[in-house]
Amino acid sequence: MGEHRRRSAQTTGKLFFLSVVQTEVPPLFVVEFLHRVADTFQDYFGECSETVIKDNVVIVYELLEEMLDNGFPLATESNVLMEMIRPPTILRSVVNTLTGGSNVGEKLPTGQLSIIPWRRAGVKYTNNEAYFDVIEEIDAIVDKSGTTVFAEIQGVVEACVKLSGMPDLTLSFMNPRLLDDVSFHPCVRFKRWEADRVLSFIPPDGNFRLMSYHVSSQNLVAIPVYVKQNISFLETGSCGRLEITIGPKQTMGKTVEALMVTIHMPKSVLSVNLTATQGSYTYDLTTKALIWTIGKLNPQKLPNLRGSLSMQSGVPKPEENPSINLDLKIQQLAISGLKVSRLDMYGEKYKPFKGVKYLTKAGKFQVRT
């Protein structure tokens, strides 16, 4: 037997997942699988925590049994698993207690071996609906002078499809060429994308991530806000000054919401005494994190935070400059300009209800000082 090695993946800072391997296995394989396990627990129990796992230990066992056999992943598609092991609901546990039924499906899931393992057969809905959320995150580094050092967009298309039967969908974009790199759910026919730049697929039932993409060409990445900042530590004495103003830059006429600023102060900053024209701020003494929650950005009255920082005396001026981290949201806008043009359905007769939502968020958005 080979040496035992362990790898762990951390989720939400509460639980560590550990897997023991005996042979040389691709680490990403293990990490991806552990992520999938955590996601499955999340799907089944709504959260993934110690209590939940203890509360559902039998289902957890059954799930792990179904997901892995001798180190080979078996069924990791949530749809398939749900057919084999039914998620716990209050109603079901009552029924089970009364009838002696079980949580385990007695039949082989239809999806398990078909070439569309992600979809079960015989899906039926009274309201047939398909929703798509285009969510984009801006990762950016902006330097002191406001120049963008680096910016890219990580986008995902999340889908919630509740359609009866075996629908075959085609989703087309107005401007598919701006996507640099795409990764698809296995259901997407890659050849169609290569040839026509449309997403053609038989969807899984329920919620799934249809596609994730990446826009890195600098000129396409709009930076929605600008930050005017001045953080200085005086050479003598034990204080510093801070002033931050945020204003809209390229927002495409939409409102910037849920604006929040986080600054990790140098260790020697003991406390802060600031005034915010909008929103409120907190300063955590242990983590030295200054968090300013602003909310909606009003272009007429720009939010401003200013005041003094009191420093530990007798300690030299901090050498590093704190970076400013931004959080924000813009509803109904995909900042890359990506737009869904149409969704067509083949293979089924009914008329589905369709909807698309857009959302832009700040990902790792930081301003250097």
Place this chain on the structure above:
Amino acid sequence: MTDSKYFTTTKKGEIFELKAELNSDKKEKKKEAVKKVIASMTVGKDVSALFPDVVNCMQTDNLELKKLVYLYLMNYAKSQPDMAIMAVNTFVKDCEDPNPLIRALAVRTMGCIRVDKITEYLCEPLRKCLKDEDPYVRKTAAVCVAKLHDINAQLVEDQGFLDTLKDLISDSNPMVVANAVAALSEIAESHPNSNLMDLNPQTINKLLTALNECTEWGQIFILDCLANYTPRDDRESQSICERVTPRLSHANSAVVLSAVKVLMKFMEMLPKDLDYYGTLLKKLAPPLVTLLSAEPELQYVALRNINLIVQRRPEILKHEMKVFFVKYNDPIYVKLEKLDIMIRLASQANIAQVLAELKEYATEVDVDFVRKAVRAIGRCAIKVEQSAERCVSTLLDLIQTKVNYVVQEAIVVIKDIFRKYPNKYESVIATLCENLDSLDEPEARAAMIWIVGEYAERIDNADELLESFLEGFHDESTQVQLQLLTAIVKLFLKKPTETQELVQQVLSLATQDSDNPDLRDRGYIYWRLLSTDPVAAKEVVLAEKPLISEETDLIEPTLLEELICHIGTLASVYHKPPSAFVEGSRGVQHKRLPGSAGSGESVESPDTSSAAGISDAPPAVIPSQGDLLGDLLNLDVTPPATTGPPPAANSGVQMGAMDLLGGGLDSLMGAGFGAAPAAMPASFSAPVSGGLDDLFDLGGGVGMPMGAFSPPKTVWLPAMKGKGLEISGTFARRAGVFQMELTLMNKAMSVMTDFAIQFNRNSFGIAPAGPLQVLTPLSPNQTIEVTLPLNTVGPVMKMDPLNNLQVAVKNNIDVFYFSCQYPISMLFVEDGKMERQVFLATWKDIPNDNESQFQIKDCHLSSDAASNKLQGSNIFTIAKRTVDGQDMLYQSMKLTNGIWVLAELRLQAGNPNYTVSIKSSVVQPNL
């Protein structure tokens, strides 16, 4: 009510109560009881006493209950083997259940019960399940074969399960194919030399078809399996690449990385001028970039792999510099890795950007990161000459910040910049001197002292500066002491008048008051040099220094090649070959990149070496040319197959695969003077030397056997790659002892100790018979000759070329890897003389297919002289015949692994060309 209640029953008599519940008539109660048992098992309580009761619950039509019982069985069967037998009947029955789910469950569980008695019963049901009509059962059964093989390999082979498994590769269901591949790969891993995964174009085609349709995990198995295949030509390689590229868009990062591995490997085969080659390069970049937006742990794995990829093919990511820019909230391990890649990608085109970033990083919070960033600026200066000026000014700016550790790092790198660009930036010395007092780390102090000594003539108060260091001489680290000694001697040689006192002081400190032998020795040498011949001292101490090389931390090319074959695995994360960290036989297979298409041209890509500064092309290896017999006898068929004496491992010239006898006889019989044998490509005639000169000893005429031929020493590990350690060596067979003769030379500044050597598994099981005998530390510029006796009882693995030997040498500084090739003649043993009768019979027995002929040209020896000469190398003449003025010598030799080789050497008086026919009966040696 939740399951957590199962954990809470801790009262006494619990087992007893459970027993009662398990035997209850009510189904529901039974199930609850089993659940409680499972919960107790989870928290580590011993519930094995309940074994019979739990097993009794097995016969049920409630699937959930059955599953739970099976779970219990897997856990406790080992401790209760006799009881486990009780369960066998139910298993066998379940394997025939009409519900495929139950059949699969049964066969799956049986495979997990590691009890010998049970495995015997498992065979029949397993055989049935492997041919089950339901693909779900088949795919489960495929995995079961791997499990069974782990328990009892012999049984699996005897029962013919391996063949059935191979058949499953052609199954109509892609999941079954994927699982069969996974199972076969796992079995093959424990038998590295078995020919299990017999990959041929047909199976490859099947795998590629299944690839599109199976689950993501199956795709990983299939891709990893594909990566072991060597395509026949560039066209096949291209078509595989084309079918693999869609996997780059998969959402699962492990699939992406496995696809990258396949593409990186097969790309080697594609001609560079092919349009498709360019397309492929472009397609590889975006997925690698996307991996960097994942969670930090995935990012780290991706970055470690990208680090390998940019060393091999920097052109893939040369435009993607920006994605490696560090975000301040990246974890430190991601930051450091990104920084490393940034430097590897730095070029004239993007250096401005890179420098601006690095300067930014130098003001960050994290000390380790800041240090590395400052060092990176220095590396940029050394790598991109045009940027040197800007780098130096950036470093000076950083020194102005007066941040202690920044200043120290900056001084260390400025020293390197001085070495790389002498007489260019010395104007900054004044600024450096201002910071002398703030240096408290040995490395920085040593660097500064070196600078002062080197440029003593330009620094007015050099003597004062050095004197100030001298005060605390004994408290300094060795590094600083040595530098100080040298620097003061330099100063004295430059300004003899004012510094006589100083030099005497330091010499006496070094020689009289120090217990460090290095320091003392160096002190004495200087002292004697100075007192006997100051002119000579000047020549020695102030000698011109060689320029430092561009990049110092590149991975050694052969190792890099191996690691490229392991992209996505742990090896690629550790940057170590799997043999370095996997124990036992599992997975210690050395993998090589396939050679480039076409002739035996070197695989060096011009852009690789220019952009990354890799000075030598990695010595790639031509794909295996068939079985050993092919190698053994096919002396003339494959054009680049025969070469001269073993090339130096680092020569960077693709020498082609060396065949067993091709290599051996060529260096033995020689082909070296001008007229190379017909088979030898013209390009090889130059390096071919030695050969007959050595062996036939032309000068001495017909001499007595002088012992076995031994090729001259060649450099195996150049000092540049060995961090100053240069190893040259050769192989010899002296008095029947096979040995490796090494010359170790220390070209570094520091003393080397703790030498050790290790060989990788190789074709003939060559292994060191004792430790490497380097008893005294190796001082700078010292050379030592070492003889390492070898034996052939080590582990065996077929290498390509056959006589390749991968060696690891360790010293106190690092572990270095190189590979070398031994002449096959070293393996001819002394008792290789066959009985005449036996010879005759054997010669007749060997079919003509196993015979190969080739010519040795321009050889002027009589048959007796040749025979004598060859005997020295353990090639024995059995008989001699003269027919029509032709001398025929019949010879035999025996390899250490017992393989006999027979030869007929035909000489014609007056004709300098000899004809050799070689035969061996071993078609498929059991390597």
